[in-house]
Amino acid sequence: MSAFADLAREQAATDAVLAGYPDLGARVGQDGIAVRELWVHRIEEYARHCGHADLLRERVDGRVGQ
Numbered sequence: 001m002s003a004f005a006d007l008a009r010e011q012a013a014t015d016a017v018l019a020g021y022p023d024l025g026a027r028v029g030q031d032g033i034a035v036r037e038l039w040v041h042r043i044e045e046y047a048r049h050c051g052h053a054d055l056l057r058e059r060v061d062g063r064v065g066q
Helices: 002-019 035-061
Strands: none
Touching: 002 035
16 A cells, blocks of 8 residues: 555655646756646556556456456
8 A cells, every 4th residue: 555655645746846837838857848748748657557557457357448
């Protein structure tokens, strides 16, 4: 369960930082990445890991998605 607590803590920290940039086109960091790109990357990574978890679950219980 500590992994879930770690995830929640990291997501809250990311939310707090990104909320400080209401302009999604603002460029941040040394590479000048748009805030919009950071949000999209976060969503993509979360979805990718959820997909991995689903594949593992399918191997355990044999149920597949619809």
